[in-house]
Amino acid sequence: MDPFDGTTLRPLVPAVIGVLVRRGADFAAAEDAVQDALVEAWRTFGAGDDAAPRDLKGWLVTVAWRRFLDGVRSGSARQRREVVVDAEPGAGPTEVADDTLRVFFLCAHPALTPASAVALTLRAVAGLTTRQVAEAYLVPEATMAQRISRAKRTISGESFDRPGDLATVRRVLYLVFNEGYSGDVDLAAEAIRLTRQLASLRANPETDGLLALTLLHHARRPARLRPDGTLVPLVDQDRSRWDGALIEEGVRILQRALALEQRGEFQLQAAIAALHADARTTEETDWVQVVQWYDELLALTGSPVVRLNRAVAVGEADGPRAGLAALAEVDPDLPRHRAVSAYLHERDGDLATAAGLYAEAAALATNMPERTHLTKQAARLNQHSPVVE
Template identity: 85%
Template sequence: MPDPFDEATLRPLVPSVIGVLVRRGADFAAAEDAVQDALVEAVRTWPEDPPRDPKGWLVTVAWRRFLDGVRSGAARQRREEAVDAEPGAGPVGSADDTLRIFFLCAHPALTPASAVALTLRAVAGLTTRQVAEAYLVPEATMAQRISRAKRTVSGESFDRPGDLATVRRVLYLVFNEGYSGDVDLAAEAIRLTRELASLATDPETDGLLALMLLHHARRPARLRADGTLVPLAEQDRDLWDTALVEEGVDVLQAALARERRGEFQLQAAIAALHADAPTAAETDWVQVVQWYDELLALTGSPVVRLNRAVAVGEADGARAGLAALAEVDPALPRHRAVSAYLHEKEGDLAAAARLYAEAAALATSAAERTHLTKQAARLNRH
């Protein structure tokens, strides 16, 4: 039997416990606060006195905390007539409740940043401090963001159908943006996406999971010891997590077989081609371009068009890649970096060095800026 105090056992219970309280009559904001209080109590008491039923314990304690709050306000009589005050009474929750919490935290009325923060609190079970550390903002700032988000969604019907596509976008933001603090948000995003995939049998959700697994598999090879970036072509593929690659490919193949392709499935198919190549030189760039063509037709995304130009340069030569790049808005982030790479590939080292330097000046991360600066210096030495 797993240790009930193990965080991997505790945090997945949070959305379903919130769902139980909402079903019993609590509004979402009050339910979420009560569950956070119960988690604090669990951290304090479980190491010495672990419960036999962790979820039941959390429901009981959270419900008591909620009722304590209700009794201290003017709504006491109305609430206590609506729900049985006995802590163990009422519906016990279901997978559908967990899915509704996913939907509520990714409500279209929320900004992406607020949806991410609320998802990490109410679905992932992180504390406000953990969320703040992950996104490098003061805890008070994150607390205000989460409070505003809860006020925004508290009036929404718990039974209202949600938008699965919005949930996927929020989880993808979690996967891509969080690298600080004491919680690995990339791993947390994968855990939440696994849970979402088990609740919503949808090929595009499976495609998102496959994409995350395939990208996460390459994580050990992405940075050097000094923290500088390692481009995909230079990564030590022996460091890639082959188990994650195999799982990602299996999930992707099952999703594609259902013939309802979406953006994340197509991105995962491209990632799978990179993962399948023993070396960068053996990458099937022609097929990569074909997947980009399908992805571009589906999304019309300028970022997809930019990445496609790189693939065309590898498949058909630098000149073809530059021709494809000419169709991309030069103001797009990373445009100069791609142009520098293709100019170098064509042999125009002076132009490439200048473009790498310009790209470094526009870089949004220190690691990317350092990498591009080194590329410019390398070419200037020639």
């Protein structure tokens, strides 16, 4: 079996770290020791050997604790830490307490930058190697190693038992999800796995909302890109390629969360995504209800991005001129503002203005698929625009 396939050893990583911390290891040393144990697991039975132990968590704890003790004994502070070494427990059952939630909280500590929190979460909660995290973010392994080391130093003095903030953890997981796929790790799928784990550890309607949102977005993934890597807008996507099982699960989880009447940002976003998933075509989408959900989301967050997306929905529900009027209330320097304006102008029949705005939006795009898509939109409209002598 493969200990790095997301279904065997990796889900145990945060709980094993918790065991080591409770035995006396500091978080940074415990995390390093568990990474060493994962490597040892790969060497020992990662190629499919049937000799893998039944108690995988116990095996990881044993190996990781030995790695930690080796580090203590070889360090310059051996004498000062001898108490920890002498406290090594004898053989026996692994501790029952599951500290996974505390590891979630620690990796999403508010003192960390979003990028550092994501990297540390992928290492200490997801169990990815530094190489895998680096490949996912398209940076050198040494660069990612430095980022993770700095993150661990930042939280080195924090109590492992401190109360945590679920909202911060959710934001970190959503950042992971939005990174999508790169290298040999599917970060969107990894974020969904971790969100499932978080939801199982502590019942919360907003965590369920995040899970529903990621499932509904992930369901559309097969239709979102063309074979050449260019984007397919929602209106042009082949909806038969959407994953019906993920949509059904996402809607079911969302309905359960909304029934509790404790609405939050992720639940409202998921409600909008569910309306898109429910429609057979863009025209059949219940745009009036989409606008209503955006109104509630805007009242809750005041987010300019929500205001921008609401303008698109208003344009669909009440016509492009109504959408442009709503867009006039949005900061024009906001990313995607020109792209939205171009779309609404095109729907209103002003092809020349739309083509120019698509070109401006393409120049401002931060990723190649989006830039390519917007450039093609501008070229398409320029072909149909009258030539002015």
